Amino acid sequence: MTVILDGKSLRNKILEELKTKLEKYNKKPTLVVILVGDNPASKIYVNNKKKTAENLGINSIIIEYPENVEENVLLKKIEDLNNDDNVTAILVQLPLPKHIDKSKVINTISPQKDVDGFTPYNFGRLFEGEEPYVYPCTPKGIIRLLDEYNIKIAGQHAVIVGRSNIVGKPLSQMLLNRNATVTICHSHTKNLAEITKTADILISAVGGKIIGKNMLKQNSVVIDVGIFKDENGKTRGDIDFENVAPVASYISPVPGGVGPMTIAMLMSNTVELFEKNL
Ligand code: GUN
Secondary structure, three states: OOEEOOHHHHHHHHHHHHHHHHHOOOOOOEEEEEEEOOOHHHHHHHHHHHHHHHHHOOEEEEEEEOOOOOHHHHHHHHHHHHHOOOOOEEEEOOOOOOOOOHHHHHHHOOHHHEOOOOOHHHHHHHHHOOOOOOOOHHHHHHHHHHHHOOOOOOOOEEEEEOOOOOOHHHHHHHHHHOOOEEEEEOOOOOOHHHHHOOOOEEEEOOOOOOEOHHHOOOOOEEEEOOOEEOOOOOEEOOEOHHHHHHHOOEEOOOOOOHHHHHHHHHHHHHHHHHHHOO
16 A cells, blocks of 8 residues: 655644744744745745744744845855844745845854754765754655654665755755665756656656656655646645556655655754754
8 A cells, every 4th residue: 555645744744843842932933934926926935934834823024135146246145144133034936037146145143043944054064964943844854754654764865856955955965874875866957757767766857747557666655855836836846746656655646745745844944053052
C-alpha cells in the first residue's frame, strides 16, 4: 500500500506547537516580508504567510515595492530592518525583477535575521556541514516530512531533479549531512530516467509535469516540490501522481504535501530566530 505523505496534517501539528510555545512570551516575533512587483503567485504566497503568521501570534509586515524600484532603495530598507531591534526575521520574496542584483539584496540581510537561510553565511555553514542560524524552509520541510514517517535517509540514494538555490542545492547538502548518497539532475542531464530509476528517494523540484511511472524504481519514496496550474486550472506538481503513486512506497501529493510544510518551516524559523535573539 502506498502511503501519502500528509504535509497538511503535519503543518497543523507544527503550527499548534509553535502557537503554544509563543504564548509563554510577553513579546511577539516580527516577520517582515519584502515583495517587489506584481507576480501573482508571489502575492498569494506572501498573503498566505501573513495570515499564517498572525494566527500564531507572529507580527507580520509586508513591505511592497513597484516592479521598477531601484536596487538602492531595497538595500537601504534591508539595512534599516537589520538595525531595528523589533524586527526578528526578514524575507525577500523571490523572484526579483531582472534589473535587481538578487545576490546583492540577499547578501545585505543580516544572517541572524535571514529566515530563509539564503545568505552566504547561512548557506556556507550548511555546505560546511555546520549549523546555520536556520535552514532553508522548503528543504527543511521535506526532511521534516521524511522524518515524521520514519523514512530512512542514511545510505539511501537520493536523486534531486532541479538545482535551484531555494530547493535543489540546499536540499542536496541537508541530505548529504544525513549521510544519503546524493545525485542532482537538471536541464542538461543526459538520460534522466536512467538516473531517477536508481533513486531510493526521488525529489522533483522543477515546475512542470516531468516524472512518469517509467522513471521510478518500485517502492521508492517520491517527493513532489513542483507546483503549477495545468490547462484546466487544476493545481499540479511535477509528478504524474495517478500513475506514479501505485509504484511508490511513499508519495507527497500536490497540493497538500511539501507546500504546507514550507510555510510551517518559515514559521518555525521565525520562532527559532526569535528565541536565539531573546
Ligand atoms: N519564492 C519561492 N519560494 C521561496 C522561498 O522559499 N523563499 C523566498 N524568499 N522566495 C521564494
